[in-house]
Amino acid sequence: MKAAIIGGGVIGGGWAARFLLNGHDVAVYDPAPDAARRIEAVLAGARRAFPMLYDVALPPEGRLSFHDRLEDAVQGAAWVQESVPEQLDLKHRVIAQVQEASAAPLGSSTSGFTPSELSQSAADPARIVVTHPFNPVYLLPLVELVGHPGTDAALLDGAETMLRGLGMYPLRIRAEIPAHIADRLLEAVWREALWLVRDGQATTAEIDEAIRMGFGLRWAQMGLFETYRIAGGEAGMAHFIAQFGPALAWPWTRLTDVPELTDDLIATIAGQSDAQSGQLSIRELERVRDDNLVGILRGLKARGQAAGAVIGAHEAALAPPLPSGPVMRSQDRIVPIDWTDYNGHMNEGRYGQVFSDASEWVLAAIGTPPAAVAETGLTWFTVSSSVEYRHETMAGERFVVDTRVVEGGGKKLRLAHEMRRAEDGTLLAEGQQLLLHVDLSTRRSSPPPAEVAAAIEALCQIGAP
Ligand SMILES: NC(=O)C1=CN([C@@H]2O[C@H](COP(=O)(O)OP(=O)(O)OC[C@H]3O[C@@H](n4cnc5c(N)ncnc54)[C@H](O)[C@@H]3O)[C@@H](O)[C@H]2O)C=CC1
Numbered sequence: 001m002k003a004a005i006i007g008g009g010v011i012g013g014g015w016a017a018r019f020l021l022n023g024h025d026v027a028v029y030d031p032a033p034d035a036a037r038r039i040e041a042v043l044a045g046a047r048r049a050f051p052m053l054y055d056v057a058l059p060p061e062g063r064l065s066f067h068d069r070l071e072d073a074v075q076g077a078a079w080v081q082e083s084v085p086e087q088l089d090l091k092h093r094v095i096a097q098v099q100e101a102s103a104a105p106l107g108s109s110t111s112g113f114t115p116s117e118l119s120q121s122a123a124d125p126a127r128i129v130v131t132h133p134f135n136p137v138y139l140l141p142l143v144e145l146v147g148h149p150g151t152d153a154a155l156l157d158g159a160e161t162m163l164r165g166l167g168m169y170p171l172r173i174r175a176e177i178p179a180h181i182a183d184r185l186l187e188a189v190w191r192e193a194l195w196l197v198r199d200g201q202a203t204t205a206e207i208d209e210a211i212r213m214g215f216g217l218r219w220a221q222m223g224l225f226e227t228y229r230i231a232g233g234e235a236g237m238a239h240f241i242a243q244f245g246p247a248l249a250w251p252w253t254r255l256t257d258v259p260e261l262t263d264d265l266i267a268t269i270a271g272q273s274d275a276q277s278g279q280l281s282i283r284e285l286e287r288v289r290d291d292n293l294v295g296i297l298r299g300l301k302a303r304g305q306a307a308g309a310v311i312g313a314h315e316a317a318l319a320p321p322l323p324s325g326p327v328m329r330s331q332d333r334i335v336p337i338d339w340t341d342y343n344g345h346m347n348e349g350r351y352g353q354v355f356s357d358a359s360e361w362v363l364a365a366i367g368t369p370p371a372a373v374a375e376t377g378l379t380w381f382t383v384s385s386s387v388e389y390r391h392e393t394m395a396g397e398r399f400v401v402d403t404r405v406v407e408g409g410g411k412k413l414r415l416a417h418e419m420r421r422a423e424d425g426t427l428l429a430e431g432q433q434l435l436l437h438v439d440l441s442t443r444r445s446s447p448p449p450a451e452v453a454a455a456i457e458a459l460c461q462i463g464a465p
């Protein structure tokens with residue numbers, strides 16, 4: 001598929017990365033002379049961080065092209081993503097130009113305009129939707145998907161499927177309202193924060209600590225209502241509201257007021273922000289943000305929870321087919337940031353994880369994936385494993401593991417793994433594991449069912465030296 005990106009700033013660059021790293025071609029139109037440089041900078045961050053979310057390889061990257069004319073960028077595109085500045089007249093002009101040159105559906109990244117506002121005077125309003133993403137677009141799954149009464153329903157369904165295919169979480173917004181759902185919430189917090197700074201009651205750094213040390217962590221995995229349900233104790237949500245509801249009418253919030261953004265207030269905020277974070281460049285801050293997000297999202301993925309469930313589902317869709325050659329390519333992935341230690345390389349303990357994951361892959365291949373174990377109660381236990389470390393490897397490096405079945409028969413399955421750097425084939429480590437087939441009803445070893453034994457026998461043949 002080819003996607004056209006109109007406007008290649010912070011958000012357009014993030015969209016370009018999402019499409020490219022999922023294997024789609026991307027054509028960019030942005031008249032700014034430094035647009036290509038800015039997009040390449042976003043892409044560099046995305047190429048490093050996005051693959052670390054997954055424990056399988058991503059598809060080969062799509063082709064990126066830059067165009068001097070919008071008409072050329074949208075040529076042959078199956079999707080047009082508009083990400084020009086948040087000005088309604090500019091968006092109208094761009095939409096008109098796109099629709100003159102292309103019949104593709106158009107998603108707008110607008111943070112606040114409704115699809116009806118965007119469609120005013122459009123040649124084909126039915127093809128316009130809002131697809132509002134979150135920065136960084138290449139890591140955060142949420143996209144608010146909004147239609148208007150005249151939007152083609154099939155287009156909305158198609159957009160949802162397309163966005164899921166990019167590993168995103170399209171949230172269908174039922175009502176067209178300014179700023180959709182998420183930005184309404186963000187604006188409320190932002191407004192309170194501005195008052196706190198303006199009135200000298202808190203600094204920018206203190207406000208950030210109040211968020212990231214406490215409720216920000218709760219929000220990341222449970223949101224607002226589920227969190228408050230628990231805060232009501234055993235009596236639950238009704239008790240919580242009875243206790244804290246009255247406070248909504250007390251002066252706990254300044255939500256109805258907006259502080260005037262005077263030069264003084266802007267200078268105070270900018271000065272405090274410099275003192276808080278000025279020692280790091282924007283690129284360095286982006287890297288800190290991306291590494292933190294990768295760590296949090298991987299943690300959630302391991303538990304199959306919240307945004308981590310979206311990444312897990314995308315990973316399952318990306319999983320490569322079973323190879324039929326003499327050795328099995330049991331892993332093809334990137335070293336994630338949370339696997340490295342103070343020496344700057346992958347920690348020794350993670351090699352065990354690599355070979356354990358490689359074995360899991362083989363177990364799935366012979367017909368005993370976790371889902372089958374849950375059904376049959378028949379599984380495998382590892383009774384011995386060894387690792388030989390040959391060469392260090394760093395965060396972000398792609399590696400592959402090739403696995404052979406070196407012994408298989410009766411209750412035994414012995415696997416030999418070779419882990420290599422994908423780029424140049426350097427041998428990074430070797431591992432061996434002996435697994436025994438176990439019946440979970442007795443928790444004792446038992447021969448595997450005939451079809452599993454046959455699958456092992458076949459792999460023994462192709463894995464034989
Ligand atoms: N920055 C953010 O945190 C988020 C922004 N958005 C939305 O995304 C859209 C873009 O915002 P940003 O990327 O932050 O802005 P930006 O200022 O970083 O990028 C806008 C880009 O559009 C280009 N541009 C200007 N006129 C153009 C035209 N006629 N045709 C093509 N390109 C043109 C500019 O050269 C610039 O590179 C806005 O609608 C904004 O509300 C959505 C989610 C988050």
Ligand SMILES: C[N+](C)(C)CC(=O)CC(=O)[O-]
Nearest residue numbers: 110111133134135183186
């Ligand atoms: C500040 N903002 C309104 C542009 C923010 C967004 O639209 C979403 C985000 O990424 O925070």
